[in-house]
Amino acid sequence: MASFELLGFGPTGWGALLIGATLMTLAVTAAALAIGAVVGTAVTAAKLSSRVPLKILGNAYTTVFRGVPELLIIYLIYFGGSSVVTAFGKMLGYDGFLGLPSFLAGSLAVGLISAAYQAEVYRGAYLAIATGEIEAALAIGMPRAGRLRRIIMPQVCRFAIPGLGNVWQLSLKDSALISVTGLAELMRTSQVAAGSTRQYFLFFIAGGCLYLLLTSFSDQVFNWFERRANRSMPTATIGKA
């Protein structure tokens, strides 16, 4: 019975905190996905560019951010960002250590990692567009911006949905590593609850179950989006196993 009390919403229960932490995990992952979408688009543009230096830069970005452990990148952003902020504070006359807010550092770090994976997804989606469609747009004299907005973007978004679903799942699990910065997301809260009650097994199982809930729920959401985006496509059923 003790475990029910610990996981419940009473005065000694961690239920409310765990629910809040789950929402924090969702929020930090969503912020990371948004940052990753912006950076990832830029990296995709660089990778697909015909200029060699840009191409090299884009490829270097995806190689580094996919080849180095996530934890190391989080340390880089958190500690590196904090020393930048501290130096900046010194310039403004504040002496002492200034930390980068852990939500910002965490979402930035996971976002930059997800940008590398998103760039590959967008690149694949772009290459999946039939060349005939772009040629047709060129033939009727559509300007570059118009091609991008009316032909390329809508199709890239559609083709990218399954890949984005995978990136989201990846970021959701990477967000657990943000716990090292002290942000009270699901991993960190489970850890604190486990430590202060000495019920490690119980709270890590509870945290794990909440993660499973998040991943299976977001799977459903992405499936729904995919069905919706493909509802006008005659070949919609081919991609699904």
Add this chain to the structure above:
Amino acid sequence: MDIGFLYSTFLTLMAALPTTLALFALSVFIGGLLALLVVWMRVSGNPVLSAFAKVYIFVFRGSPLLIQMFLIFYGLAQFSIVRHSFLWPYLREPFDCAVLSLALCTAGYSAEIFRGGIRAVSAKEIEAAKAIGMSGFLLVRRILAPIAFRHALPAYSTEVVLMMKSTALASLVTVWEVTGVAQRLISQTYRTMEVFLCAAVIYLVLNFILLQAFALLEYALSRHRRAPSFATVDAAKTA
């Protein structure tokens, strides 16, 4: 940039490389064997075994590796049954716990990859094998496994690179591998960029070597799909 500092950092990190490599090699090996077991259960046709494999894959792919590692390292130690069992000398060690959780986790991902490889084996080849009287282990060994392995290889190489990166999490259960040592150096010196650079180079080189090795293996296993090279054509002509 201070070359002397970079050099000494690099040496310190290289001293932790054997731990990272040991974590990686052991967990990929044990995880690979576990994955074979899980995928065998998954495709066995037995509803109970198949359901168990599905749950296993769902749980280990759906939750973060870190929470699995903490569950094994901190969670299991809570029970006195575990503390008094013959397994305790292993479960007490952070290194063994890290290997165990890495292996369990990669088994879930690899099982799905292997299953994809098995599904890619054409039914005709299995029918042909059955038609000439092959069955059971012989069919698996001669037809199913080689073809499935070739199909699964590209995806499996990605998973192996992910494993190399995942060994970094062992530092959070107090195993001093490369990332853990890098973190200690960062918090001692506050020279984030230099330490990061050294550690990143180590991991990038490791992953590069891994990917090259897999590309080589893939090349060696796809001889039947390549056009005959000029060397062999010339050799045939002169023969």
